[in-house]
Amino acid sequence: MNSHILATEHICRSFTTGSGEIQVLKDVSIELPKGKLIIIKGRSGSGKTTLLNILCALDPATSGEVIFRARNRDGKKSKKAAEPKHQKGKNDEAAEPELQGGEPENDAASDLWISDETSYDEIRYSTLSDAERDRLRRFHMGFVFQSVALIPIMTAYENVDFGLRTAGYTGNRDKRIRESLASVGLAERMQHMPSQMSGGEQQRVAIARAMAHRPEIIFADEPTGALDTAAGLTVTQLFKNLAEREKITIVMTTHDPGLMELGDVVYEIEDGQIR
Numbered sequence: 001m002n003s004h005i006l007a008t009e010h011i012c013r014s015f016t017t018g019s020g021e022i023q024v025l026k027d028v029s030i031e032l033p034k035g036k037l038i039i040i041k042g043r044s045g046s047g048k049t050t051l052l053n054i055l056c057a058l059d060p061a062t063s064g065e066v067i068f069r070a071r072n073r074d075g076k077k078s079k080k081a082a083e084p085k086h087q088k089g090k091n092d093e094a095a096e097p098e099l100q101g102g103e104p105e106n107d108a109a110s111d112l113w114i115s116d117e118t119s120y121d122e123i124r125y126s127t128l129s130d131a132e133r134d135r136l137r138r139f140h141m142g143f144v145f146q147s148v149a150l151i152p153i154m155t156a157y158e159n160v161d162f163g164l165r166t167a168g169y170t171g172n173r174d175k176r177i178r179e180s181l182a183s184v185g186l187a188e189r190m191q192h193m194p195s196q197m198s199g200g201e202q203q204r205v206a207i208a209r210a211m212a213h214r215p216e217i218i219f220a221d222e223p224t225g226a227l228d229t230a231a232g233l234t235v236t237q238l239f240k241n242l243a244e245r246e247k248i249t250i251v252m253t254t255h256d257p258g259l260m261e262l263g264d265v266v267y268e269i270e271d272g273q274i275r
């Protein structure tokens, strides 16, 4: 029933250019299973980034619909799941931690962070205002890019902290930063500046930053594109572990055939359609 987190219905995307209209995506209908590593492959120019940008509500489809099942742990069917009540008073913190990216009350709750009892609100992208779209992205999603976008004058710790503040995280930030950096194998590098780390290590900090606020889904456009084979494999394996351990859905694009076998689901885009 609740087996997928994101679905597209008959997505088309075309661009108008000087030389006419190009149809990049043609009637794409897919369902992305929850808590899995999903890989999107396809040759250069096939539309991977275009599709990813539509899935993460950055770019609108020309036609068709995208439906995101946003986590709503208190079970209420509010239309506004994309609008966390992050301005609420301190006493309300425990009431809806999932919408604020806050801490669960105790470790047992942590295990149930995304459980079968979790209820979901179906968010249809076509109905969202720009502000709602922003909130959906900020609170429910995480992002990793090909070129690592760490802030160069901040340590690894501070970079993750910055991400938590941006997401309005109301839990114990210090604890969560340490957990997140430890989970990407960088507990010993917390006070390092980006310039003091390898490209692969920097990308792992970016992953810690993307997952620290407990998003339900992380989008990664060619996250291994700038890394050598070994570092690329480490990063992809890390994503796989995150999906398994933290039940975060990961959607990544790649060109690298060696990484595809790690995907739980692999979609290929060819001629604007999914195979």
Ligand SMILES: Nc1ncnc2c1ncn2[C@@H]1O[C@H](COP(=O)(O)OP(=O)(O)OP(=O)(O)O)[C@@H](O)[C@H]1O
Pocket (backbone or CB within 6 Å): 015, 016, 017, 024, 042, 043, 044, 045, 046, 047, 048, 049, 050, 051
């Ligand atoms: N804003 C735009 N305006 C016009 N054409 C665009 C625009 N964005 C993308 N395209 C075209 O859409 C097609 C798909 O581009 P996209 O970036 O999605 O490919 P990709 O599969 O991510 O490629 P790569 O592997 O090189 O990153 C390309 O032909 C590109 O030129």
Ligand SMILES: [Mg+2]
Pocket (backbone or CB within 6 Å): 048, 049, 050, 221
């Ligand atoms: Mg691309």
